[in-house]
Amino acid sequence: MPRPHDPGPREVAALHPQVPFLILLKMDLQRRGLQLTPAALDAVQDPLYDYGRSYVIYGQGEAVRKNAPGPLLLRDGTSVLVLAGAQTADPYTVDFHDGRFVLYDAAEFIDEVDFTPRPDYYGKRTSRGVPMETIATARPQRLDLNPYRFCHFWEGGNQCRYCAYFTDVTATKALVDGKFPREVDPEDIYETVAEALKEPGRFSQVMLTSGADPRGERTFDFEVGRQIEALQAIGRNFKTRRFASELIGCAYDKQQLQRLHDETGLTSYCPDIEVWDPKLFDWICPGKAKFNGRDWWIRSALEAVDIFGPGNVYTNAVAGVELAQPHGFKTLDEALASHFEACEFFAKHGVVYLSLVWIPWRGSQFHGQKQPPLEFYARLIQGLRDIKRAYGLKAVNDDYRHCGNHGDSDLERID
């Protein structure tokens, strides 16, 4: 059966001349995924590109059998965090010829691309013998740490319905000789960051994220304690009190946020709202609804602004997931209106609302659901950028160099 027509970046760019082709291409790569030809797969075994076997445990499905490359780089320097294993029926293809990587959509040449060079610390071990790339993964300019590799929302089936995090833990464990404990030793974190910082100009931000852990005297106390330990371990590497950093975490109360601010060098905080509409939030994020509900997650972001300052608090939305069926919005316009309402609300309070492209990963409850068309994302990112610009907000932490996942913050590059 022929695939229904799905307008690609060139067609959508013609309809939305304010949105550059490269941003649309990035979002379409996120939507449709990527595969490597045998020549490209051979080329990324080069030490310049070889990221080792992928330890990123985000719904790889059939994990690549050879060593995987790091994030894809487009010519404007933005990175695309897609794994080289097709998630959809019609992924883009990267080939390698004449000494360069080239991107194709079926037989159509799209552009020259590249992959993020492997950082120098990959392949090294901490003094406890742990491979450093299992402690921190590298984006082009950002060091990503995951101090706790389990999400308790998965217990009892309360995980977010789009989430495929931790579904590949068994495979990942096998890749690192079973050395994959839930909890990462802060000394391993300290040593890995120290090693990573030996490479000139490789990193300009540290990002921490973990699975949710609501346990503790107050909800999320365990999680907060662990993040503080990790941030303090990282902080020992710096002469200054604060270092460019972001914590993507659960929604903490004011006292917990104050601790994070006062006891560590953290500079920005991001509790993800994921879905704005109250009913859809409860349906799509049952763990967040249970601990302690949408209002709590919103309040946490707002209270964090008093502590970290306007523009230093972020919240992500998994854009498109609000159209998941049977309970989601029935029209794109309703979904867009919901995002714009959320963005305006947060912007008014100094919180930067960012969109991510929803991927119905294998291993997630929403696998097999239909994604919105690319044009939805073109309209979305323009609207979000305009709202944030009106409030003088710019995503300096989650920009193209550090995160690369957000079309709306990409647009801000020329503002």
Place this chain on the structure above:
Amino acid sequence: MSDFPEELRALLRQPDTAKVIATVGREGAPHVAARPTLQLLANGDLAFAEVLDSSQLSKDLVYALWFERPIAIGISRGEAAWQLTARPWRCVVAGPLLKQFLLAARAAQGPDADIATVWVLRVDAVRDDSPETQRLADAALRPNAGAHLDRESLVRRAVVS
């Protein structure tokens, strides 16, 4: 890729050569910026280090790359001058080229020097823009036109005794 005459290659290697990049941004405002680190890469592209993503030049180059607008580059030293038309081709955020420019910046300015990106520019046209070359070209095109008639090489001065 354009051909680079040896004279231009030599100029690009000289530390005291003026190297300026002219752009037009989203709002249509022209902008000129000097970038002394501009140099020729082995494949014929040009590259330079940019310190900030927030500089007007960075923004304009992103705009030019996204929307396929040309930029102009001026290279000059003494009487020598070259005019290049180019496209921003790649914004490098990590890897060997970034490291090379960063280490050069640190060698020159000290260990706290920093850069954000390296921009790679693809040159489409190269033109000798020196005053002498322009004069000769103009003279060949329209001899006897335009020049002031009182120039020493033209005018016969009456000898007044």
